[in-house]
Amino acid sequence: MSKKIDMTGRVYERLTVIAAAGKTKHGQYMWRCRCECGNETTVPGGGLRSGHTTSCGCAQRGKISAARRVHGQTDTPLHVRWKNMIQRTSDPNGSSYAHYGGRGITVCERWREANGQGFLNFAADMGPTFQPELTLERIDVDGPYSPENCRWATPTEQARNRRSNCLLTFQGQTRPLAEWAELLGLRSRAIWWRIHQGGWPVERALTVGANPPAQAREDAQDAKRRK
Incomplete structure (x- = not known):
């Protein structure tokens, strides 16, 4: 079991740690933080230290707005595939997190770039072979989401790779x-x-x-x- 690190008072991008806030069902230590925008939020300590969590969500909302202006494909079938991939590997409160981010599955940096560029890179790599009825599958189920380890598959094909x-x-x-x-x-x-x-x-x-x-x-x- 990892040792708890006291993060009270530390500043991570827009967030200042106020106090400890228990642990998640997956054993991650949670911390209550105050964001520069004035909101308070509770986030995993690992997300703060890794730089993945930088605000209460206001920064992400800004990125989404920018992404809409950049690619104009928000909520299209291809964008939904990308968004779900990001969520299940990074959101500890998500229903699928334990089977993805919780066991170390990550998304390559190219597909996580800011300001909509991550999705544009994903679309360039995976878009040419995409069809709405297909799902995103990792060839190596223990490997990351990346161009060399992903392909589109029917639900039946993906079930065989579980x-x-x-x-x-x-x-x-x-x-x-x-x-x-x-x-x-x-x-x-x-x-x-x-x-x-x-x-x-x-x-x-x-x-x-x-x-x-x-x-x-x-x-x-x-x-x-x-x-």
């Missing part, structure tokens, strides 16, 4: 992670974290805490079907 659907080969058989979890009596999330965060080899990830009878039952059913 963390729980990655294929694992064990004892000469290749199955989706979720299927191995069911067969061995393990949780899919536990297997995924063991391999992708803990660096465990597949054999260890699928045997520690496993329930061998589940695999035995599957083998017996296969043998019965072959008779």
Whole structure:
């Protein structure tokens, strides 16, 4: 667990830290701040230190106004894809944050440039192949949102690239992670974290805490079907 840093009195761009304000459900320390515009806001300490959070939102509203003047595509289908990408990686209060920003997924600097330029860069990189029915997918689900790691996909194609659907080969058989979890009596999330965060080899990830009878039952059913 990271040590709490007392940030009271510190100034970060337009924000002056007033007092601690507890922690989020994801364990991030929150701080109450006063903005230069006069408003007060509560924000994560990490956002202040990284420079991501610089105001109560007044700066962002200014950027949005500037962006509207720059590209004139606010709330178009392509712009919505970009806006949602930014939100789920940077807003701790967002419903999807835990699965994106909360686990370290970021957006490349090119797509986060200020004054509407980030969206213009995104449109230049991804716009030529965009269709309204498609969703934005990361090729490497643990990698960032960036030109080299993103593509457009149908909802079905994106579902196949979920963390729980990655294929694992064990004892000469290749199955989706979720299927191995069911067969061995393990949780899919536990297997995924063991391999992708803990660096465990597949054999260890699928045997520690496993329930061998589940695999035995599957083998017996296969043998019965072959008779």
